[in-house]
Every structure is written in structure tokens, then in C-alpha cells.
Amino acid sequence: MPEFPPRSESAPDIERAGHRRAVKAVIPAAGMATRFLPATKAVPKELLPVVDRPVLQYxxxxxxxxGINDVLLVTGRGKTSMVDHFDRRPDLEQRLEAKGDLERLAAVRRPAELAEIYTCRQAEPLGLGHAVSYAESHxxxxxxxxxxxxxxxxxxxPLxxxxxxxxxxTGGIVLALIEVPDEEVSRYGIASVRPASVPSRAAEVVEVSELVEKPAREEAPSNLAVVGRYVLPNAIFDAIRRTxxxxxxxxxxxxxxxxxxxxGVPVHGVVFRGVRYDTGAPIGYLQAVVQLACKRADLGPAFFAWLADFVAGASASASGGVGLPATGKERSG
Incomplete structure (x- = not known):
């Protein structure tokens, strides 16, 4: 049986904890990110840039x-640079200020102003539940x-x-849910749902009646997948120990x-139909970079124009037409 961190003696029951709005967040970030090797051999996947900000900063x-300003990073070996990103850099700030580069100065200072960042190290990567268990005392x-x-x-x-x-x-568990194609249900935790009786500001709230981790396609109770946002009561820690x-x-x-x-703990899901960026695999990471670059007022118009030329050139090349367009440097040179 895996070893868990010591139990917090101050944990109240769910009735007392459930009706206070959560003010702390936990970000599990101990994985080795093998799908991005060799880039992630020395650089945490969470610090890979999406345009000019790392994933973790978003x-x-x-x-x-x-409204959450207390964040715990559950990290692993070789992840100390994640904390550095949210620290101050007086030498860099002084240089930018002396140059009058106030826009970059504000960008450099922003990470340290977002929240109080705390860390703990997961002894070994034994799953998401195991990583979350390290947050109990915090x-x-x-x-x-x-x-x-x-x-x-x-x-x-905003979700x-x-x-x-x-x-x-509700005082219970709240999950983020998205609809996925039937052929992808085996990659996710899947929820069986029914209409919710609790009123909410959220556009679409459902009551969850069953959760199945990565079911086979024919055994999935629905195509509503649990994705990477949870709000949990303190009772989850004891449940993890019993799992x-x-x-x-x-x-x-x-x-x-x-x-x-x-x-009997109530579980609800918020069905999210907005824009979500999944950078956990190379294709999703690249899609996030392109989408956010196109949305930028300072970069978007020029980047989108180049991208349109590139796609047109790639299509023509694939069909035996003209080659790919030149890069910006080649055009201007």
C-alpha cells in the first residue's frame, strides 16, 4: 500500500467545511512529462511557454x-524552477526600470503578485489521488x-x-465536465448524471450519480468526462486513504x-462548453500556442496572416503545387 502523508488532526467533518467558499488551490505538478522529452528533461512541462507566459502562470x-490567492504546488524532482518563476527578480527588474521598459517590467513582476505560492514534494508519482493527499495539512x-x-x-x-x-x-464535490467523443471515453473519468435540483449561476449544472475511471467504450455510463478542475471537501483525504x-x-x-x-456526499458537475486549452500532449500544446497567438492584439494580425500563407502553401505543396511560403526573415532579406 502506498505511503501517505501524516493525517491532519484539524480536519472537520463535511457539514462544517462544506459551506465555506474555498480560498486555497492545489496544483499537482510532479509528473515527468515524458511526452515532451527531451524538452522536459531539464525544464518542467508546466513552464513550457504558451506565447510569452508559461502554462503554470495561466x-x-x-x-x-x-479569488484564490493561496496556491500549493505538489512537485517532484527537478521542479524548483516553477517556484522561481513566481519569485521576484530584483536585478532584472532594476535593469528593465533603468531602460524605461515599463511594459516588460510589469510583466516580470506580475507572477509574484498573483498569489502566495507554497510547495511540497510528492515522494513518488503514484497517481492524482496520491498527489492530492499531500495537501491535507496545507x-x-x-x-x-x-x-x-x-x-x-x-x-x-471563467469556470x-x-x-x-x-x-x-452544496458542501460536496464539484467537478468540471466536458462532452467527449465516444471513442475517447476510455481516456477519462466518466460521469453518469441526472438533472440537478440545486440552483446555480452556472449555465449547466448536473447531479452526478456514478463515476467510472477510464471505462471501456461499451461500459461508459455517458460521454461526460471529468477534466482538470475539482472543488473538494476535506472529507476527500480520508477517502483517498481508503482507496x-x-x-x-x-x-x-x-x-x-x-x-x-x-x-452520500453530494457530487455535482458543471458542464463546460467554453474554450479550454489542454497542453498535456504535444498536439494540444501546439494548438494552444496558435490559438492564443492569434488572439493577441500585438501579435495576432501578423501571425494569422503568416499562418494563412503557410497553410495555403502547405496545401499546395501536398497537392503538387508551389512550395511553402518563405519565412518572414527570408521575405525581408
Missing amino acids: IVEECAAA VGGEPFAVLLGDEFTDESD LPDMLDLQAR GPGAGGEIQLTDAMALLLKE
């Missing part, structure tokens, strides 16, 4: 926009949010505030949530 900005017996370290939502489509408000109303290894031989958070569901 996630912490999402927390800050929802959250202090209160409900808390969990945001996976490789996906974020567009700032124009977390609705989830926090819903959890404060044995699941899919992949790991301690799965989905299994711990399913245990609480069976024991």
Missing part, C-alpha cells in the same frame, strides 16, 4: 481571477480547489468561480470521489 492567473480542514497543471480555460470563459460558488452551496490502487496501479482521485458518492 493556471495561477485563473486562480487569482476566482488546506487546514477547509474545502479547496484542484487544478491540473497542464490545462487552463480561456479568460473569457472556476461557478464551481467555487456551487461547492459553497486502493486503481487504473494503472495508481491511487486515482476519481475512485476516492466515487467512494464518497456511494457514502
Whole structure:
């Protein structure tokens, strides 16, 4: 059985914890990111840039926009640079200020102003549930949010505030759900749902009646997948301790949530239909870079024009026509 961190003696029961709005977040970020090797051999995947900000900064900005200013990073070996990113750099700031580069100065200072960043190290990567268990002493017996370290939502489509408000109303578990194609259900935790009776500001709230971790296509109760946003009561820690290894031989958070569901803890889902960037695999990472670059007022018009030329040239090349367009440097040279 995996070894868990010491239990917090201050953990209250769910009735007392459930109706306070969560003010802390946990970001599990201990994985080795093998799909991005060799780039992630020395650079954490969470610090890979999406245009000019790392993935992790977008996630912490999402927390800050929802009123969360206390963030715990659950890290692993070789991840100390994540903390450095959210620290001050007086030497760099002084140089930028002396040059009068106030725009970059503000950008450099911004990460340190978003939230208080704390860290703990997961001894070994034994699953998402195991990683979350390391947060017990930090959250202090209160409900808390969990945001996976490789996906974020567009700032124009806030999801977390609705989830926090819903959890404060119900005192239970609140999940982010998205619809996925039937052929992809085996990659996710899948929820069986029914209409919810609790009112909410969220556009679409459902009550979850069953959770299944990575089911076979023919065994999936629906095509509503649990994605990387959770708001959890403190009761989750005891459930994790009572959860044995699941899919992949790991301690799965989905299994711990399913245990609480069976024991009567209310579980609700917010069905998200906004823009979500999943940078956990190379194709999703590249899509996020392109989408956000195109949205930038300073970069978007020129980048989009180049991209349109590139796609047209690639299509022509594939069909035996003219070659790819020249790069900007070649055109201007």
C-alpha cells in the first residue's frame, strides 16, 4: 500500500467545511512529462511557454481571477524552477526600470503578485489521488480547489468561480465536465448524471450519480468526462486513504470521489462548453500556442496572416503545387 502523508488532526467533518467558499488551490505538478522529452528533461512541462507566459502562470492567473490567492504546488524532482518563476527578480527588474521598459517590467513582476505560492514534494508519482493527499495539512480542514497543471480555460470563459460558488452551496464535490467523443471515453473519468435540483449561476449544472475511471467504450455510463478542475471537501483525504490502487496501479482521485458518492456526499458537475486549452500532449500544446497567438492584439494580425500563407502553401505543396511560403526573415532579406 502506498505511503501517505501524516493525517491532519484539524480536519472537520463535511457539514462544517462544506459551506465555506474555498480560498486555497492545489496544483499537482510532479509528473515527468515524458511526452515532451527531451524538452522536459531539464525544464518542467508546466513552464513550457504558451506565447510569452508559461502554462503554470495561466493556471495561477485563473486562480487569482476566482479569488484564490493561496496556491500549493505538489512537485517532484527537478521542479524548483516553477517556484522561481513566481519569485521576484530584483536585478532584472532594476535593469528593465533603468531602460524605461515599463511594459516588460510589469510583466516580470506580475507572477509574484498573483498569489502566495507554497510547495511540497510528492515522494513518488503514484497517481492524482496520491498527489492530492499531500495537501491535507496545507488546506487546514477547509474545502479547496484542484487544478491540473497542464490545462487552463480561456479568460473569457471563467469556470472556476461557478464551481467555487456551487461547492459553497452544496458542501460536496464539484467537478468540471466536458462532452467527449465516444471513442475517447476510455481516456477519462466518466460521469453518469441526472438533472440537478440545486440552483446555480452556472449555465449547466448536473447531479452526478456514478463515476467510472477510464471505462471501456461499451461500459461508459455517458460521454461526460471529468477534466482538470475539482472543488473538494476535506472529507476527500480520508477517502483517498481508503482507496486502493486503481487504473494503472495508481491511487486515482476519481475512485476516492466515487467512494464518497456511494457514502452520500453530494457530487455535482458543471458542464463546460467554453474554450479550454489542454497542453498535456504535444498536439494540444501546439494548438494552444496558435490559438492564443492569434488572439493577441500585438501579435495576432501578423501571425494569422503568416499562418494563412503557410497553410495555403502547405496545401499546395501536398497537392503538387508551389512550395511553402518563405519565412518572414527570408521575405525581408
